[in-house]
Amino acid sequence: xxxxxxxxxxxxxxxxxxxxQHALQAAEQICGAKGMRLTAIRKRILELICxxxxxxxxxxxxDLFKLEDPKAKPVTIYRALDFLMEAGLAHKIESLNAxxxxxxxxxxxxxxxxxxxxxxxxxxxxxxxxYESLFTLSDSMQFKPQCLTLELHGLxxxxx
Amino acid sequence: xxxxxxxxxxxxxxxxxxxxQHALQAAEQICGAKGMRLTAIRKRILELICxxxxxxxxxxxxDLFKLEDPKAKPVTIYRALDFLMEAGLAHKIESLNAxxxxxxxxxxxxxxxxxxxxxxxxxxxxxxxxYESLFTLSDSMQFKPQCLTLELHGLxxxxx
DNA sequence: GCTAAAGTGTAATATTATAACATTCCATTT
DNA sequence: AAATGGAATGTTATAATATTACACTTTAGC
Ligand SMILES: [Zn+2]
Ligand SMILES: [Zn+2]
Ligand SMILES: [Zn+2]
Ligand SMILES: [Zn+2]
Numbered sequence: 484x485x486x487x488x489x490x491x492x493x494x495x496x497x498x499x500x501x502x503x504q505h506a507l508q509a510a511e512q513i514c515g516a517k518g519m520r521l522t523a524i525r526k527r528i529l530e531l532i533c534x535x536x537x538x539x540x541x542x543x544x545x546d547l548f549k550l551e552d553p554k555a556k557p558v559t560i561y562r563a564l565d566f567l568m569e570a571g572l573a574h575k576i577e578s579l580n581a582x583x584x585x586x587x588x589x590x591x592x593x594x595x596x597x598x599x600x601x602x603x604x605x606x607x608x609x610x611x612x613x614y615e616s617l618f619t620l621s622d623s624m625q626f627k628p629q630c631l632t633l634e635l636h637g638l639x640x641x642x643x
Numbered sequence: 644x645x646x647x648x649x650x651x652x653x654x655x656x657x658x659x660x661x662x663x664q665h666a667l668q669a670a671e672q673i674c675g676a677k678g679m680r681l682t683a684i685r686k687r688i689l690e691l692i693c694x695x696x697x698x699x700x701x702x703x704x705x706d707l708f709k710l711e712d713p714k715a716k717p718v719t720i721y722r723a724l725d726f727l728m729e730a731g732l733a734h735k736i737e738s739l740n741a742x743x744x745x746x747x748x749x750x751x752x753x754x755x756x757x758x759x760x761x762x763x764x765x766x767x768x769x770x771x772x773x774y775e776s777l778f779t780l781s782d783s784m785q786f787k788p789q790c791l792t793l794e795l796h797g798l799x800x801x802x803x
Numbered sequence: 804g805c806t807a808a809a810g811t812g813t814a815a816t817a818t819t820a821t822a823a824c825a826t827t828c829c830a831t832t833t
Numbered sequence: 834a835a836a837t838g839g840a841a842t843g844t845t846a847t848a849a850t851a852t853t854a855c856a857c858t859t860t861a862g863c
Contacts, residue, residue: 520829521839541819556844561820566841577737578792580819590845595777597786608780616776617755617795620768625800626757632738632794635777640785664816680860682810701850721851726810740819740850 500536502586506533509589510572519570527551529564529584532573536604538581578634581608589622599639606639611627656737659695666693669749670732679730687711688723689744692733696764698741736765738794743767755793761802 512557513643522531533546534540545560545633547625564582568608571588575581576596583596583605621628669674670689674681681689691707692699711793724742727733731748735741736756743756743765755770781788 488770520840524842544722552670554843558822558844562842577794593671595780599786600789604742606784607783608764610777610780613773613780614774617770617793620755620770620773621757621795621797621822624766624768625803626759626795627798627803628795628851630759631796631798633777634737634779634792635780636791637784637789638787643785643787680809684811708830717851718813718853719811722811 484627488619502536503530503533503624506572506584506586506588507610508547509609513570513572513588517570519566521570521579525566528560529567529572532567533584536583536606538576538579538583538605540579540581540596544582569637572590574607577632579638595633595635597639598636599642601638601642604639647783662696663690663693666746666748668731670730673730673732673748676761677730679726684719685723685726686761689732692727692742692746695740696735696743696766698739698743698763698765700739700741704742715745721746727803734767736794737792738796744776753791755795756798758794758796759802760796761798765797 498602507526507530508523510526513519520613528544528548531544541557541560541564545555545557548555564573564575568582571585573582573584575597576583576598579598584630586607587594592607593614594607594609594610595613596605597609598605613633614631618628618633667686667690670681670686673679688708690706691704691758701717701720701724704716704724705715708715709719724733724735728735728742731745732741733744734756736743736758741759746767747754750770751768752773753771754767756765756767758765773793774791777791778788
């Protein structure tokens with residue numbers, strides 16, 4: 484299963500080049516298919532996000548981006564982030580005000596994010612069963628679900 | 644079951660005085676029991692939060708608080724919010740940067756927050772089963788859970 | 804009353820995010 | 834190739850959210 488492959492990969496030391504390449508290739512493919520334009524700026528921001536599995540803040544991204552384009556402004560970053568999230572290529576972690584790249588953007592997925600408060604790595608995992616459980620509950624209250632924020636803080640296996 | 648009572652209460656027109664009184668009494672009781680000081684400022688902020696079931700932002704609270712204390716500053720609100728959250732009397736909704744009062748602070752609970760994007764009401768519901776489902780998953784990844792953000796946006800029964 | 808800790812006042816600042824409008828780029832049509 | 838219209842970017846300013854630092858006051862325990 485794709486999710487498990489991804490989950491395993493990020494739980495252990497791994498060849499991170501693979502993660503990056505996968506994310507970038509998926510981005511090209513998805514944007515091509517949807518007629519969305521993965522411009523140089525957007526691609527570069529995605530690369531910067533995917534450079535590690537740590538969630539990264541918009542202003543951290545700005546600092547990095549400024550190394551190449553010293554005149555860059557916050558709105559450039561936020562516009563790229565909006566695009567990437569719209570395309571499903573990145574996710575915002577609300578409890579951190581920070582962003583991660585999506586490792587399974589090519590597949591529709593219902594995910595939770597596990598955030599290690601020690602090493603700061605954030606891993607998206609398949610949480611279909613969790614969604615079903617919650618939707619059953621919300622259905623029973625006649626609540627129509629639209630969008631779920633599901634972020635679990637704790638300690639990853641390497642840090643506990 | 645307490646949770647169901649609360650869940651029903653907030654899903655329909657209800658005597659909101661009851662919600663407020665319950666929250667305030669629980670606050671007194673909890674703080675008394677734990678040796679925490681529910682000072683005038685903190686109590687007032689809690690009242691302002693509990694005035695409705697809509698999530699309220701820190702600066703909205705500040706505006707309201709200023710009606711009584713025009714010199715009040717943001718830090719006063721944030722300090723009160725920190726205290727109330729520490730005491731379990733209020734919760735932050737990360738996806739809104741806003742706050743709600745807890746209606747079952749006297750009981751340990753594993754809750755999700757249902758947020759209606761139309762009327763803006765936010766209801767805390769018991770989600771023990773959802774937690775179990777997620778913890779099973781995180782256990783399988785040897786992740787030690789500490790703190791869960793579980794916020795479901797959508798439309799409540801009155802708004803759909 | 805003395806003391807230490809907690810709470811509050813006050814000012815400044817940090818961090819996160821958006822609005823408004825001008826300009827440029829780029830695919831499509833002519 | 835030129836015109837055109839929409840998307841993307843540049844530029845400036847500002848809004849919205851949150852914290853730090855330090856002085857002063859209140860409170861509870863001794
Ligand atoms: Zn990797
Ligand atoms: Zn870790
Ligand atoms: Zn009520
Ligand atoms: Zn609660």
